[in-house]
Amino acid sequence: MLGIKRLGLLAALVLVGIAPAAAAQAAVQPSQQDTQYLQAIHQVNLFEITVGDLAQEKGQNQGVKDLGARFKTDHTQLDETVQQTASQLG
Numbered sequence: 001m002l003g004i005k006r007l008g009l010l011a012a013l014v015l016v017g018i019a020p021a022a023a024a025q026a027a028v029q030p031s032q033q034d035t036q037y038l039q040a041i042h043q044v045n046l047f048e049i050t051v052g053d054l055a056q057e058k059g060q061n062q063g064v065k066d067l068g069a070r071f072k073t074d075h076t077q078l079d080e081t082v083q084q085t086a087s088q089l090g
Helices: 004-025 034-060 062-089
Strands: none
Touching: 004 034
16 A cells, blocks of 8 residues: 555655646647546556545544544645646547
8 A cells, every 4th residue: 555655655745847838838738648647646546545534533542543644634635636637638
């Protein structure tokens, strides 16, 4: 699961780096690969948000519950960036 978290974080960092360039080229249609990438990262974020909810609800100690809250918060923020980038690209 940590690998997925790292993938999501890496994706967000990449998206934050390309978002200004993407906004400047909004008239250009994204490639199919770009579209698939954004969709995949969106799905990863949705998964991590769900995992965070489950950890908060079913965690048997406070550390697990806190980690679940962090997953949910971080991936909700990351997904907002993904959705903004997708919106900018049409």
